[in-house]
Amino acid sequence: MLSASAIEKHINSEYVHLANTRRELEQERLNTVYALIPEVEEIDRAIATVGVRYSTKIINGNITASELASSMEAELDELKKKRAEILAKHGMNEDVFAVPYECAICKDTGAVNGKKCTCYKQKMKRFMADAASRISNIPIDFENCSFKNVDFSFYSKDADPTIGVSPYDNARNIYRTCLDFCKNFGNSYENLYIYGPAGVGKTYLTSCMVAQLLNAGHGVIYQTAYKLFNFLEDCHFNRSKLNNAELLKTAIYDCDLLIIDDFGTEFITSYTQSALFDLLNTRLLEKKSTIINSNLNMNDVRNTYTDRVSSRIMGDFTLLRFVGDDIRLLKKERNM
Ligand SMILES: [Zn+2]
Incomplete structure (x- = not known):
């Protein structure tokens, strides 16, 4: 434990x-x-x-x-x-x-009147960003991701027959759910499974959530399923060359919010199946929120993962389904 x-x-x-x-x-x-x-x-x-x-x-x-x-x-x-x-x-x-304090507000104790100091939140942010970067070997920059910059003009206003509303209204609804998720974070507990075809804005939207929650001092780790499970597998077989790998693993299990991007692109083996269940189940029991981004719909999830995993996702996650055209292609057409 x-x-x-x-x-x-x-x-x-x-x-x-x-x-x-x-x-x-x-x-x-x-x-x-x-x-x-x-x-x-x-x-x-x-x-x-x-x-x-x-x-x-x-x-x-x-x-x-x-x-x-x-x-x-x-x-x-x-x-x-x-x-x-x-x-x-x-x-x-x-x-x-007198040697000056690094933070004069809390005199380097990390707390003021029983509340976490801004310097503590900064340290948490740095730790989480560093943890995610070390797992992926790529520094992840969320600084420019903001809910304000989400461009809804890429979503059609014509009703989509599969969901009964337009991709535009649907994206707006998802956006509001994600915004509320951030606003209520820490006071209420929720998990999100955001899915839909490639290029509909899932990753950008979750990046906005990461930026907002990191800035609020929450411990957030954002990682692709592929890198995440590679790392966990390396840890499991003691192959990880990263410093403090155990602490990183703890961070993945223990962070306030874990975001698994590109879910379904990891190698599916019996190891990843059991590691995924263990990770999701531990976080569910501890009431730590998880967000999953995926191209896989519920049928795909059922066909790809064990019953234990798919029942956790279908039972304990709010399902948010994106529809629409590939924004990257639309941007190309519009020369953006
Ligand atoms: Zn301080």
Whole structure:
């Protein structure tokens, strides 16, 4: 069983690393100042031992608790004042020791008032984009994909006899469903199976969803079925040459949203059948959303995959069927 927060743990470890690096740098700066002005080191040692020295006094009964508090405070003030004066004499102040935070908002903790900081969302985004890129060996760029740029002029407004509405209205409906999916993401749980012939805009629409959800700080992995199952197979047989392959595998099982593009183009073997079932089933049980893009209709799915897989898809996914002409060919005709 995979740990539910393996990716979060991985990102949290980055914050621990940041804090450690910061402490080391601060100590280095301190040591430089100590070497330059040994008096500062003496004062720092006195400050650090104030508590111990006074607790001895109280044990010996030489002082009451309130006397202790006020005289301890007075000594600390005195020491700090002296320290500041010495530093000033050398043209320095407290700032020389301060190593700036990478994120000043959360002071490199990743959270503000119990909520995830923007820097955390950035780290998640980078991790997910990196994971997808490493599996495919191609950096995937979603930055330019936006719902606003979807061009409906490529869909005919004539009713399509197979679905009873025009490809235009149908595409608009699918678009709205996908937009709602993104808006409600995290609050409601849904899986989508988006299918239809090649070139009708399935991949672009899902890329828009990836961009929107990544920007909102969700962990999204987008990958073609072919690359995804090659990777999982390599992992299974310990052939993967990728660094941190296990963590990548965890990310595929565990990410907030997994998008499997070109479903049906992977090599169908008994291994991929069982890996696919395991992946879909694990994600369904954990209520992690999955989107599948495919040219395969439900008949094809039934004929291609095991009963276990096809019943999961037909039972647990919202089916969105695209109709229309190949947009790539239309673009060519229109010289776009
Ligand atoms: Zn932050």
